Amino acid sequence: MREIFYVEALREALREEMRNNPDVFLIGEDIGDYGGVFKVTEGLYKEFGAKRVRQTPISEATIVGTALGAAIAGMRPICELMFIDFLPLAGDQIFNQAAKIKYMTGGQAKVPLVIRTNIGAGRAAAAQHSQSIHAWACHMPGIKVVLPSNPYDAKGLLKTAINDDNPVLFLEHKFLYRMKGEVPEEDYTIPFGEASIKNEGTDVTVVAISSLVNKAMNVSKKLFLEGISVEVIDPRTLIPYDRDAVANSVKKTGHLVVADEGYMNCGICSEIAMKVIEDAFFYLEAPIRRVAAPDVPVPFCPSLEKLCIPDEKDIEKAIKLCIG
């Protein structure tokens, strides 16, 4: 099977859906001729023109607000926000409007809106360009949250997002754009709410989000040689969340480590852990361990920034703490 970059897989999804459906259009900053700050939309302006690849002023509220209106009016817009750090600027549009309109109109209005953005630190981009605050969106009912960890999942999930009639926050990762992976030429989609067991194991379950899935996979390979069998689960979508897959895994292994790049406090790890306690408490052998970013703004200085990014050593440490 051919191997393509994560960024290429995303581009393919966008291109194919735009070709399929004239209602699909893109809106965001620098997505036109420039091709987007991470080059996801490269070539699309050339193919589809300014009406379907719309550039905006630097105003996230405008980007989302405009797209929201278009979505309610019947189109299928895909917004691009340059970094998830700018989400708060569109906060009201996303959380108070987009997430709620379908409910508040008794289903009369639907909001087929996709908001693409990215998370992750490690480029010395400092505190305001390095966050992973997807926990905020998970806390808001009415909005779906998707985090693909590889090119195959990225393409399949983006297609599903575009065809979903609800607001979807689609979260790419800065460091995954240049990740290569096998992607079939044929058309395919991946449903929401279905976790992917990336590696089967028996000693400990590691639930990892986005780029940490790949780090967890590396750790599992290393620990396999030490005689520890790690089961790595990628939930792929946090809303809707496949809690059964995780619970069944923990029932098998008795140990859980959750890894996410967001801040530790009130983060994704806590929610995942709590759901497992609800579903599989009597199968646990040891306390659940969380691997997450420390509760500090991400420093600019690269050596300090490194300490704020959960890495393979942290995951390995957590696993060993858990199983002893």
Place this chain on the structure above:
Amino acid sequence: MATEVVMPKLGLTMLKGTVIKWRKLENELIKKDDILCEIETDKAVTEVEARVDGILRKILVNVGEPIPVTLPIAIIGDKNENIEKLIEEAYQKLRKVKILEETSKKDKFISSATKEKHSIELKKQEDGFKKISPRARRKAAELGVDLKLLRGSGPNQVVIEKDVISYYQNHYNIPKSTNRAANKIPYIGMRKIIGDRLSQSKFTAPHVYFSVSIDMSKIVELVKNFEKNDEKKISINDFLIFTVANVLLEQPYLNCSLINEEIIYHKAINIGMAVALEEGLIVPVIKNVNKKNLFDLSIETKRMANLARARKLMPDDYIGGTFTISNLGMYDIEHFTSIINPPESAILAVGTIQKKPVVTKKNDEKIEIRSIMKITLSVDHRIIDGVKVAKFLKRLKYCLEFPERFFNK
């Protein structure tokens, strides 16, 4: 000047004790001889007194945790003394992690070692609290394993599922169908100690058994006379103990022990009388029986029996025996054999007194109804021979059958 209070060694064979109640609290004023706590060994409950005046600065161990003897259990000192180092040393001896508690903010000295222990990894180890994982509990409930018996092999000594499973496989070799129907009690504590001692005795000493029937009619009459006054009541047992002791005085061959390749003939005659408790047999020892008269003996046996039933025997009360009498007469047992109580070398098993027709040895043989009691003596054949036993029993029989010639009233 702060001092340690240690787990006292209350008897030669005592290895561990458990505090079951602290009578004084931390920071309470202590006077010498005040009772600090109650300690339980496998056999009895005792009180521990303070040896000095002072303030009970720190309690080092929790209720319910077995502590080896001579290890520290508390610290008594002055009010403002810095006992940080003493506590650390004590905990090291106890092999525990020291917890820096809020109340010790008086102690300004915080060592760097204790700061490390504060880190997230080391959760607060509550002394004596056994950590059991939810999965292990589930498995234990499923298999019917008693969690109290398990040792944890998980991180931080947590009992985990595999501890339950391996315990089950090692100890519960019963097919699943009978599992459900069985009522299981762990083989621990007093029961186990008794079991181990009995096994050891039986496997070490070659037991031989000698039985005689004794006509107790006259003694039965004597006992009837005393029955009117409960206080002064002398029992059949008292007569037995008294008589046995005095015969042993005449014939000391059975009052001995084989210890380290030496046969020791004891000067004292200390008779153990077996008392049945729910958790097992306990044998308080009446010391120097031969030096007591029957009435004093009777008082002593009553006292010992009461102490035994109240679980208030001191270790001194059940060591030092040289001969034991075990009486199952009250349960209608006619005849049984006992296992010698080491380091003794003989034990007398006494059966019930039954009215039986016997041929009397008078001039003309007649059949009379007499109260007959069967006794069986078990001896350690390494150091006691049959002939000696025969002589002993013959004399014992005579003394019991003709008490008027034997007792000085």
